[in-house]
Amino acid sequence: MQNTDFKPKAFLFDLNGTMINDMKYHADAWHSIITEKLGLNISYADVKKEMYGKNEELLVRLFGENHFTPTEVENISIEKERRYQKTYLPTLALMNGLHQFLAKAKDTGIKMAIGSAAIPFNIDFVLDGLQIRPFFDTIVSAHDVKLSKPDPETFINAAIALGIKPEECIVFEDVPKGVESASRAGMKCFVLTTTHNREEFDNFDNILGYIADYKDPILTHLF
Known part of the structure; x- marks a missing residue:
């Protein structure tokens, strides 16, 4: 069941399949x-x-x-x-509603980070190609961790860089191993249903809800 009670201090985004449908x-x-x-x-x-x-x-x-x-x-x-x-x-483009979501989070004072297994070459391709770099306070790439997802290091490092406790973060992910990474980091998660079916996430108890894109009304409760 989707949960609308949690008020985060930071949003941590996976990149591929979560911010862009690629x-x-x-x-x-x-x-x-x-x-x-x-x-x-x-x-x-x-x-x-x-x-x-x-x-x-x-x-x-x-x-x-x-x-x-x-x-x-x-x-x-x-x-x-x-x-x-x-x-x-x-066809490079943000997921529907994401630009508005990022702008609202920025205006609200919610800190934001990218935590991705992508290399900086690809992250730069997206951030600069879509001109969204100013929204993010920190970026954790494949080059910044010893172990990638499902190890929690990516999201833990992002939270540390933001100065936010793990339990005060919300992760946006699209794959089970990313949700596992968030769970092991002690973080709640929203799942983008771009690449996997809901049934593949049945074993996780840190999921606040499932969204097709960032226009989903459930996200309005985060601000």
């Missing part, structure tokens, strides 16, 4: 890189299942430890992101 473009880029460039015979559906955490973690899950040198991992990662950005750029 996961298909990531899956397309990863599948083409992995099958065409790296020669692994894997289905599109199985690639999508591995799309969480850092790029290097995905490569380890698919190819094993030490299959690529650190330089090779970096080059593969950058090439994948360039393919993603090239195809997604023509």
